[in-house]
């Protein structure tokens with residue numbers, strides 16, 4: 001199949017799924033946030049053209065939809081990796097040495113402050129503010145699973161486990 005045609009097919013598929021999500025909310029503009037949550041769940045981020053499509057479908061100004069998507073930290077406008085590692089850097093976790101954990105994770109994955117996702121789109125590492133589990137500090141959330149009292153070695157071991165499950169090494 002020629003490249004352009006394959007891209008077109010992908011695009012149609014992409015919007016078909018968005019249409020299904022919009023329909024499941026009766027294209028009700030007051031349901032914008034749950035719609036965005038579900039679209040992000042599907043794609044792992046909110047592509048710009050999808051945001052525009054959602055705005056048009058709901059009869060909302062695109063600026064309003066972008067405003068909501070950028071206001072909530074939960075929404076991502078850039079593609080993220082298959083596995084998302086969130087390191088808490090709230091006060092309790094910071095005091096209990098969250099930064100060495102972050103450094104160890106970044107070193108293991110060759111990431112940096114300006115580069116949070118691996119080129120193979122397998123991992124994204126990001127910091128978040130207090131996760132409400134300060135008693136477990138320092139906390140790492142890996143694919144929505146909470147791991148408390150982490151150390152740099154334990155966090156890297158979690159990573160290594162996934163890397164070997166993914167058959168990457």
Ligand code: FES
Pocket residue numbers: 088089090091092093094129130131132133134135137138139
């Ligand atoms: S500061 Fe990390 S969970 Fe509260």
